[in-house]
Amino acid sequence: MSTPLQRYIEDHKFILDAISKAANIADPMAVDLDEFCNPLIAKSKRGAVLPLDGVLIRDWDPDYRKFWPGLRFGVRMYEIEGIRFARAYAGVSEDAKDHCYNFFAVARQDYHKFYRLALTCRRKSKPPGPPPVLPSAQIEILRKNTLDYLDPKNLRRIKSYGGRAKRGLLLDGPPGNGKTSACRWVYHECLRLGYENRFVTPDDYRAARNACNPAEAIRRLFEFDKAGVVFFDDMDIALRDRDKAGESDDQAVFLSALDGIQSNEGVVYMFTTNCSLNRIDPAFKRPGRLDVVLHFPLPDASLRRELFQRWHFDIRNAIDCETVVRDSQGNSFAELEEYKNLLVMRFIECGQWDWDWALRQFQANRAELQNQKNGRQVGFNAIAPHAVNGTH
């Protein structure tokens, strides 16, 4: 009787051999394309489907058509710049990610060129979405200090003049104005451009702080082998002024981890916090630890207008932009998005785009939240006669 491992190996060899015969790929190498998959497929010519050892089961699943091979069992051929490659899908295992049965194959002689093409495709692939709405100068600073900073050419120049391959950015401001959204955008751009990245949440930080060896665990949060960005989201606990917050030696451990990293490849640390700058530990703000501070205040009229312009065409068609801009004065971006959500829910229920209703409902929801915060137990009182699902 064979072991699962032996079966796995036999199955894999069998499939690779079957691909070689079906697709006429000499000496095939198996590869899991992972995050290169979609950018590469998007740029490749889709070819024929072929049976795998005489078996072909097509899959009519209409979702994800562009990237899915359209098979449950068999081979889908592709071609990019004269390189033929195949995707084998042998749905033996329930686990679609089981790489023994679901992988790509390319001739050994084409492998290096194929890899270089995959890198280029990923680099040139479209960003998954626009950056958050920010003043253009702010986006420029953000890009310059993260993605452009990590550009190998830029880093080489910096290092050749004896500059530091390490950069610290602090994003501060009241809730809901795009700090985390900005990090998310940089994160997706990192994926696209091939930079490393890591998201550190307050929970991750707390877990490291409570580890047997906190200094070592926290140091590992900062450490990177390759060029990339580490995001420290909502790091109030680590950044507050030690004197004012009366905290333990947390910040000292945090700062020494930050100082301890000697990056050769280039690393950017992005911290976000709700703390105002004057409540942040002065030690953290000294040059060498923090290079750039970006404020994310409440949006002014022009930014609120810009966010409105991103709303669905039907909403923009039905509701006056300037009314929204005027009525939302003093609101955060997140609150503006909540207006939109209320509008949509109301539309689903009543078939009308009713801005006045959304405005009243928003105020009512906010008042109720405030009451709950004050400890009063009140039921939800919808202002409109027919409460809208999902806004309770």
Ligand SMILES: Nc1ncnc2c1ncn2[C@@H]1O[C@H](COP(=O)(O)OP(=O)(O)OP(=O)(O)O)[C@@H](O)[C@H]1O
């Ligand atoms: N600048 C922006 N452009 C577009 N949408 C935004 C922007 N800022 C916030 N939003 C919307 O508000 C939501 C919450 O924003 P985000 O999480 O980025 O706020 P934050 O500044 O990180 O808040 P917090 O301080 O509470 O963590 C986002 O998912 C997005 O829908």
Ligand SMILES: [Mg+2]
């Ligand atoms: Mg946030």
